[in-house]
Amino acid sequence: MSETDDTGSIHDEERSQEALAALFIVVGAALFVFPEPVTSAVGAALVLVGAVVFLADRFL
Numbered sequence: 001m002s003e004t005d006d007t008g009s010i011h012d013e014e015r016s017q018e019a020l021a022a023l024f025i026v027v028g029a030a031l032f033v034f035p036e037p038v039t040s041a042v043g044a045a046l047v048l049v050g051a052v053v054f055l056a057d058r059f060l
Contacts, residue, residue, distance in 0.1 A: 017057045024050030 028046025031039045 014057065017053065021050045021054035021057065024053065 024046045028043040028048075028050060031043030031046065033043070034040065
C-alpha cells in the first residue's frame with residue numbers, strides 16, 4: 001500500500017518493513033559470527049526478531 005506524505009514522496013510501508021527485517025537478519029548474522037557469548041546471543045535474537053517480522057509481514 002503506497003501513500004504520499006507531506007513532501008509528495010511515496011512511502012511504501014511494506015517495503016520499509018521488509019528492509020527492517022532484512023537489516024535485523026544481516027546485523028544479527030554478523031553479530032552471531034563474533035566469538036563472544038553476548039554478541040552471539042544478541043545476534044541470534046536479532047535473527048529471530050527479523051524472521052518473525054518478515055513472516056508476520058508476509059502472512060498476516
